[in-house]
Amino acid sequence: MSSSSLLFYRTQRLPLFLIIRSNSTASTTSRVQSTTKWKRLTYQIGGSLVAVGTLGYCWARSQALLASSDKAHPAQIPWTFNGPFSSLDHAAIRRGFEVYKQVCAACHSMKFLQYRHLVGVCYTEDDAKKEAADNLIEDGPDDDGLMFTRPGKLTDHVPPPYKNDKAAKAANNGALPPDLSLISLGRGDGPNYIFSLLTGYQDPPAGVKGEENLHYNPYFGGGWIAMAKQLYDDQIEYTDGTKATETQLAADVVSFLKWSAEREHDDRKKMAVKGMNYIV
Structure with missing residues (x-):
């Protein structure tokens, strides 16, 4: 029995079998957590291998179909x-x-x-706005029920x-x-x-x-x-x-x-x- 466990026993006056059971439970919990961690890692690796294998099969199949086409x-x-x-x-x-x-x-x-998709990819926001504004977009209807055109916006x-x-x-x-x-x-x-x-x-x-x-x-x-x-x-x-x-x-x-x-x-x-x- 460790000194800390003995001190706990003396001060709290708990039955000795409860202290032993507590230590045993903590040890079992640690083993379960370790086992769970390794199982999760195994599943992740296995899932990755299955995904790679599936992609490889699909690629090989597509190449075979291409080779057999006219x-x-x-x-x-x-x-x-x-x-x-x-x-x-x-x-x-x-x-x-x-x-x-x-x-x-x-x-x-x-x-x-949409023009907003270009922002941060190949245009700044201002440049993308200019690209959009160069196009006339049909919009409406207006208050008179008529369609009208306007310069494009990023959301177009x-x-x-x-x-x-x-x-x-x-x-x-x-x-x-x-x-x-x-x-x-x-x-x-x-x-x-x-x-x-x-x-x-x-x-x-x-x-x-x-x-x-x-x-x-x-x-x-x-x-x-x-x-x-x-x-x-x-x-x-x-x-x-x-x-x-x-x-x-x-x-x-x-x-x-x-x-x-x-x-x-x-x-x-x-x-x-x-x-x-x-x-x-």
């Missing part, structure tokens, strides 16, 4: 954001938004993107090029240009597919003819696509002075579309690092 396999680009601890290139996101505004926005909408969505799908089809020979907000996630091997598609236009093989108003691109299913080639060298002037080659334009718009589909990308990776530190 279109060319997209080029595998070593994107800087592919690493487990790599963030998106925010300068590229800004340039990609410039490409979208000056090229893609003529036909494609970004219905899930990026305005679509057409009022509705029928207007979009009428302007594009019956084809409906897809919304680009989530296109990076909506296509297999998203970034690589988009880059390859944008830079992959070429003359069709000898003897191969497509339908009228279609353009040959081996990266598109069936090889023929309604969208004509969109990117050319020096097509726009970047505000940061970057040379606007075709591949640069394509790579930057890919970074922008990657971000628009996964705006939580950088925060998600930060949380993963914190979670790993917790497990270790």
